[in-house]
Amino acid sequence: MSLRDRAVASAYVGAWRGVGRLPEARARSLFARIGGRTYRRNGRGVQQLRANYARLRPELDAADLEDLVHDGVQSYLRYWCEAFRLSTWPLDDLVARTRTAGEERLRTPYAEGRGVVAALPHQANWDWAGAWACATGMPLMTVAERLEPVRVYDEFVRFRSSLGMQILPLTGGEPPMTALGDWAGAGGFVCLLADRDLSRTAVDVELAGQPARMPPGPALLAQRTGADLVPVTLAYREDDLEITFHEPVDPGTGEDGVAAATRAVAAAFSRGLVADTADWHMMQRVFP
Known part of the structure; x- marks a missing residue:
């Protein structure tokens, strides 16, 4: 690794080992200060967050948009604070602090032996949601991008595995679709982040009335396995x-079914993202 990569990896590892030892109030205060500095620095990530929020919420004037960006950065830093602490949380406390809406849309098909494919945006804390599912009797399988430096990716895998999740690499190993299909086809629970895809295979959708592109993977997996496709938003x-399980989406048949289902997932995402925009931590380009 380069000197910079070693420094980045050491910082992440140190945070995972150190932040969890802090009292929660002290940790939250520390990350709120970091969030304030990050917002004031106005780097590329914050600028992209502002651009995404402006497309998602075009009715906002400049002052209200700026307040939203500030809150979004603080919400993002709250996610990181919790990520570094989640593996040390007592499970009963984590479960007690989780609210749900429409939870039967997850529990019923799972109890009946059908798989469930949950499609989620990068909203609030998806690791917390995954830990809650595992702690309440629904172990899950998901996919993670290979981050650089590799040591950071390894720490993320170790962290999520400690919460009960099975993690597959998106690249650099066997294509994950086979293992995901086996898991969902056997009645398992799959969670996939699905609010951004600028590749050639992406599906054109509308996100809060704005053109965007989303991955077809969740709909395709549900179509192939007979699993329920459930959009999920977080706040x-x-x-x-709070975890909201939206109405299941019919994946239909063929490519047209996958495209229509992906657009229906986008519609569910739109409702959750407009309602709780500051919890959408999307600092990458989404809208063409």
Whole structure:
């Protein structure tokens, strides 16, 4: 690794080992200060967040948009604070601080032996949601991008595995679709982040009325396995996390079915993202 990569990796590893030892109030205060500095620095990530929010919420004037960006950066840093602490949380506390809406859309098909494919945006804390599912009897399988430096990716895999998740690499190994299909086809629970895809295989959708592109993978997996396709959105509610399970989406048949299902997932995402925009931590380009 380069000197910079070693420094980045050491910082992540140190945070995972150190932040969890801090009292929660002290850790939250520390990351709120980091969030304030990050917002004021106005780097490329914050600028892209502002651009995404402006497309998602075109009705906002400049002052209201700027307040939203500030809140979004703080929500993003809250995610990181929690990520570095989640593996040390007592499970009963984590479960007690999780609220749900429409949870039967997850539990019923799973209890009946059907798989469930949950499609989620990068909103609030998806690791917390995954830990809640595992802690309440629904171990899950998901996919992770290979981050650089590799040591950071390895730490993320170790972290998520400690919460009960099975992690597959997106690249650099066997194509994940086969293992995901086996898991969902056997009645398992699959979670996939699905609010951004600028590749040639992406599906054209509307996100809050704006043209965007999303991955076909969740719909394709549900179509192939017969699993229920359930859009999920997340939001912070004071010290808690709220998970909303939207109406299941019919994946139909063939490419047209996959495209229509992906657009229906986008419609569900739109409702959650407009309602809780500051919890959408999307600092990469989404809208063409």
